[in-house]
Amino acid sequence: MKILITGGLGFVGSHCVEGVIKHTDWDIVILDALTYAGNINRLADIDIWQGNHYEKLFNSDQAFRIKIVWHDLRAEISETTHKLIGDIDYVWHLAAESHVENSLKDPIPFAYNVISTTNLLWYLKNKQPSLKKYIGFNTDEVFGPAPDGVFYKETDKFYPSNPYSASKGGQWCMEYSFYRSHRMPIVQVHSMNIFGERQHPEKFIPMVVKRLLSGEKITIHGIKGESISSRCWIHAREVCNGLIFLMGKGKIGETYNIIGEERSVLELANTASMAIKARDLHDDEIDWVDYHKNRPGHDLRYALSGEKIKELGWSPSNTLDQSFSKMVKWMADNPKWLNL
Numbered sequence: 213m214k215i216l217i218t219g220g221l222g223f224v225g226s227h228c229v230e231g232v233i234k235h236t237d238w239d240i241v242i243l244d245a246l247t248y249a250g251n252i253n254r255l256a257d258i259d260i261w262q263g264n265h266y267e268k269l270f271n272s273d274q275a276f277r278i279k280i281v282w283h284d285l286r287a288e289i290s291e292t293t294h295k296l297i298g299d300i301d302y303v304w305h306l307a308a309e310s311h312v313e314n315s316l317k318d319p320i321p322f323a324y325n326v327i328s329t330t331n332l333l334w335y336l337k338n339k340q341p342s343l344k345k346y347i348g349f350n351t352d353e354v355f356g357p358a359p360d361g362v363f364y365k366e367t368d369k370f371y372p373s374n375p376y377s378a379s380k381g382g383q384w385c386m387e388y389s390f391y392r393s394h395r396m397p398i399v400q401v402h403s404m405n406i407f408g409e410r411q412h413p414e415k416f417i418p419m420v421v422k423r424l425l426s427g428e429k430i431t432i433h434g435i436k437g438e439s440i441s442s443r444c445w446i447h448a449r450e451v452c453n454g455l456i457f458l459m460g461k462g463k464i465g466e467t468y469n470i471i472g473e474e475r476s477v478l479e480l481a482n483t484a485s486m487a488i489k490a491r492d493l494h495d496d497e498i499d500w501v502d503y504h505k506n507r508p509g510h511d512l513r514y515a516l517s518g519e520k521i522k523e524l525g526w527s528p529s530n531t532l533d534q535s536f537s538k539m540v541k542w543m544a545d546n547p548k549w550l551n552l
Contacts, residue, residue: 214239216300219307226254231452245284285328289335303346319375326382333390348387352404353377357511366467399462403470408448421543422550429499442513446472447535450528457526471518473532487540
């Protein structure tokens with residue numbers, strides 16, 4: 213079997229490439245535009261167990277299973293690019309502009325998330341008649357802010373608060389329309405704040421680790437003692453495990469939430485500080501910022517229900533606490549990924 217992973221040189225995409233290499237026998241075609249968020253060194257840094265020792269992926273006998281094709285999905289896929297891709301069985305569509313703050317400064321690149329998805333779907337419909345399953349990857353942010361105690365289900369309405377989440381809502385609608393109108397074998401996924409090794413340093417957790425190591429203040433969005441930004445968090449490795457599970461168990465035309473565990477941004481910052489400094493943050497190490505005045509369009513809380521996929525038999529194999537501290541120590545030991 214051969215899988216096409218769009219955005220496979222991005223943070224989540226590279227973890228998915230790693231998971232497919234380690235847990236399946238599928239060959240992989242990576243389709244990537246190599247924007248600022250893509251980096252082939254993510255793959256070069258992956259360790260593969262070779263009988264009795266570890267080797268870097270590109271030095272291992274598994275490297276032959278990977279093919280990288282450059283393409284920007286804002287443009288249609290040409291005949292030449294199609295021949296480079298070859299015939300495929302599966303697709304995981306992970307490529308997208310995905311930074312909320314950037315979408316508030318310039319929304320236009322995020323509108324292309326919908327166009328890119330449409331170009332991919334139209335290509336698959338016309339050029340990949342043997343496609344067996346497509347998974348579209350989406351975000352909890354399409355549902356908007358979650359009141360305390362509310363965990364959004366897959367069928368709840370979309371209320372996006374910023375151009376990024378609006379574009380992902382548009383992506384979901386386009387994918388669903390191709391399932392309905394062309395009967396394409398589409399399954400859709402919502403996940404949440406994802407962390408892990410080799411994450412871009414603009415994201416919250418690597419930014420926290422970087423500032424801990426460099427002695428800078430940690431920015432926490434919230435009002436001390438009143439309200440603090442809260443998210444559900446999951447390791448990228450668990451996301452990949454969930455996607456592999458849905459390749460077998462996911463029903464075509466359905467949407468599934470792949471969820472982790474809820475923590476406030478202060479709790480995670482303190483956990484990172486504990487892993488590096490063996491203590492919580494001191495008050496003078498925190499820069500409190502009113503989350504909405506400083507970042508309009510950012511919601512105080514996101515949360516998803518994971519009951520639907522759990523009923524099929526899947527849940528994360530490790531707890532947040534098991535994954536998080538280990539990952540923070542890895543970041544501290546690999547400062548190049550923090551631009552330090």
